Amino acid sequence: MTTSLQFISTATTNGVLEREFILGDVHGMLWSPVAVDQAPLVLLGHGGGRDSKAAPMVGRARMLTAAGFHAVSIDAPGHGDRPRTALDERETVAMQHAMEIGEPVGPIVVPYNLHLAERAVPEWQATLDALEQLPGIKGPFGYFGLNMGTAIGIPLVATDPRITAAVFGVFWYDETLAEHARRITVPVEFALQWDDQHIPRQSAMALFDAFASPQKSLHANAGAHKEVPRFEVDSMVRFFTRHLL
Template structure:
């Protein structure tokens, strides 16, 4: 099993940010600056073309840390952030840009490429979870959540399906192709976000993925607007959802 190697640490406004490597994969862990008690962990997945410290990741992490007292970790996905691109990455990215410039649907390229990335990323996430649970401030028995949209869902659905330690998941904004089968294996509570006027993901496709989850508790958040117009308040909703499912009875939460 790979151990966690911290490479840099900084603190501001009550949040400690620690860069780490696990099995050579770069990640970041945000934690409350005070308090040594164990707290739930949320693993997040970033979107395509972004990285572990993208403003969306840092912003959501701070909401979870300051509002709930949680720990939040993000890995750079294969070919993203501080990780080198392979020849396969370069070919798929070039094909995506070609399709975009030609006015062709992006979905087939994104679905195929994200499926390839997920096959690499899911074992990496599981190894990172092993290592993170070795930390005394997290521990092996606490609840774990997952939060990832777009490519974070493409990686998150097979990850949550394969990982029994996940207690609840926030997902959304992806096609059902190659994910619906895995979604049928997921029974934990799910909050799912979609854009009603998404120019890339047809409404019927987004609804099909939501419908595929086998969870007895699943909530659909459908907002008007295009793909990149997901309202900021959905992050607040995700925090409340995760707090509701990760905070055990009798424990305090700031959310």
């Protein structure tokens, strides 16, 4: 894909420079602290059904910029305004149907998210290639992503040595994903929901166990699948402050 990044809108809010960009057919958002000349960059992977401008992405990005980081998020394939393939449509319908009738969604979500990762990892790398050329952005780089953001983020971090710290969580164990995790040795923080109605805790714990990182921590919180506490974002910011600043 092309590496020519173009900004299509710019705004400044409460000391944060917010820039929307396109890179080929990929849309994304870049948040930067106005008062900082040089800062590390954190990549934010969104969850399924969301996009780079979703409220959780904006909130996390603003917390990171307040701590002195740049933050970037891009729309995953088939998300936001990006066109959906026939497979995207079919898998989305199947997932929604399984949830409606109470069947396990893991057998649908896991292979589909891994398929999205195959498409998204090169896009993330091209985005990082382009952003490295901008003034004010310097390494090291971090990655944060839960749910689908974990399915995409694990193979990305395993592949790209520029990413030196990562936060994952709320996803199933899968042997293909575990093979990527076994190649990751950078510091890792991993969140799981103890009462997740979709992901058995043993499955999530097995994925955490697969990481080869000598520095890794498991954050287990009570609550259902979508009830990850907001204070885990505070923990994410502290984690990147330790390892990137």
